[in-house]
Amino acid sequence: MAHADNGRTRILDSAAAVLRQKGLAGAKLSEIAKGAGMLAPSIYHHFPSKDHLVEEVMMEGIYRNNRHIMSRVEGMGPGTSPMVRLRTAIVAHVDFLLTGDDYSSAVARIFDDLPEEMRKRVLAAYSSFDNYWRDLIVAAQADGTGSKALDATVVRKFLIAMLDSCSSWYRPGKLSPAQIAEQAADLLLFGFAAERP
């Protein structure tokens, strides 16, 4: 929450919000600048190009999501079972997206559209996060509560795609973010559980 209200931070916040909502090509510098209370050319005093700005939003989004989920999971104590840890991670991820972190939502939205070179760098930063999910899944398979019939990589890809999607279709109404998060965890974890009907 160390939110210095300087120009640079305002630009990043605005860029995250616009990227989340409009996608990469749809996010015009003029609109980002407007959200930061300035005009487009002023951005260049803080960032050398649109690409640099976008990349910083991506890195920040990964960092925030990563930190949020890890702190929720690690806060449970060392004795917690893999399945409970996995559930906590799923709920934390959905909750974080839906309660409005623009940075992590922007990552989910535009990652596939990033230019080749940037995507490689962002992917590298993302890999520690990816490994974290993989470890949770593998740990559940190792202790016998997660199905070994399912491929850990496939489970991780499907899981993340499913969770990331919710920021694009969720609208407040019948169900709260917390309820969506619980349904996601139920749908995935009973499916991933080793004991089958």
Added chain:
Amino acid sequence: MAHADNGRTRILDSAAAVLRQKGLAGAKLSEIAKGAGMLAPSIYHHFPSKDHLVEEVMMEGIYRNNRHIMSRVEGMGPGTSPMVRLRTAIVAHVDFLLTGDDYSSAVARIFDDLPEEMRKRVLAAYSSFDNYWRDLIVAAQADGTGSKALDATVVRKFLIAMLDSCSSWYRPGKLSPAQIAEQAADLLLFGFAAERP
């Protein structure tokens, strides 16, 4: 397979392939034209604008996917249980995406980036398909094999997001498209099943 090799069809095929791979903004008319063996301005003899071309690709993608899944499910006969029908639909959807239909993959990739007005029209065309999934889910809940604790809309959204994602991360190798499809069905359907461990 009525594949008339006329210019119009070649342009549509090329557009679907490029849109699938590069996204909406990344799909340049020059590249689409190149894939159709012509130069960019020639496209305008067949389509009044890029938007019209893109919209036609979207409509065709929805139609193809729709027809493919429905024919596989309806081919099972009227006595088939809702859960088995749902499994068939899931497998058919993943299989269709991964065995390379550019049109349906293009829909999954660029739908969120479409301009507002076009997205409304495409969504309207998509709704019959959406309803088809919803009916399958609701039928399984009604006969007691699908969990009533889960919201049918949430299940549908998560399910489609999960399935659609695979065309962006799947690479031939360890697992075949058919195996990915089976894993998706297992993960989702055991999670959706009413009887819980």
Added chain:
DNA sequence: GTCTATAATCAGATAGAC
């Protein structure tokens, strides 16, 4: 650190020959 020009670029679209 932000502004008012303005340049440079690029992609969609048009005109008209063949």
Added chain:
DNA sequence: GTCTATCTGATTATAGAC
């Protein structure tokens, strides 16, 4: 039905005043 040449508009980026 496709081409070459060109136009238009939008958007990123720069120059230089304040």
